Amino acid sequence: MQLDDLYRRVIMDHYKNPRNRGTFDGEGITIDLNNPTCGDRISLQMKVEDGIVQDARFVGEGCSISMSSASMMTEAIKGKTLEEALTMADQFSRLMKGEDLEFEYEDIEALSGVNKFPARIKCATLAWNAMRKGIVQVKE
Numbered sequence: 001m002q003l004d005d006l007y008r009r010v011i012m013d014h015y016k017n018p019r020n021r022g023t024f025d026g027e028g029i030t031i032d033l034n035n036p037t038c039g040d041r042i043s044l045q046m047k048v049e050d051g052i053v054q055d056a057r058f059v060g061e062g063c064s065i066s067m068s069s070a071s072m073m074t075e076a077i078k079g080k081t082l083e084e085a086l087t088m089a090d091q092f093s094r095l096m097k098g099e100d101l102e103f104e105y106e107d108i109e110a111l112s113g114v115n116k117f118p119a120r121i122k123c124a125t126l127a128w129n130a131m132r133k134g135i136v137q138v139k140e
């Protein structure tokens with residue numbers, strides 16, 4: 001199988017079977033963010049205790065790239081410290097600039113091809129920007 005096909009399958013799997021889709025009850029922060037270019041939106045919920053992301057869920061509407069990226073991001077940051085989550089967000093930005101990077105949660109690498117489509121980079125980074133915003137909020 002070609003790498004592109006494999007990546008496409010990973011993306012579609014996250015789109016059709018999103019991890020962490022939904023909301024949780026109880027304490028947490030919610031970040032709502034729009035993709036200004038298309039109006040699609042994500043609402044990300046995060047529960048942080050002792051500097052560690054205990055839970056992350058999302059709801060929203062968007063294309064396969066944005067929703068699969070949200071699925072991957074929420075899966076990747078659970079159990080991580082805020083600093084680790086921010087480092088991952090920085091790495092993801094670099095991936096979107098075309099850098100060849102490996103991630104502990106390998107599915108994220110399936111989005112590496114998005115860097116060739118500038119219009120879609122905003123789709124892929126939507127959830128990650130919401131996460132960054134959430135962490136800023138938690139730290140305040």
Ligand code: FES
Nearest residue numbers: 038040063066123
């Ligand atoms: Fe709207 Fe991708 S087209 S988030």
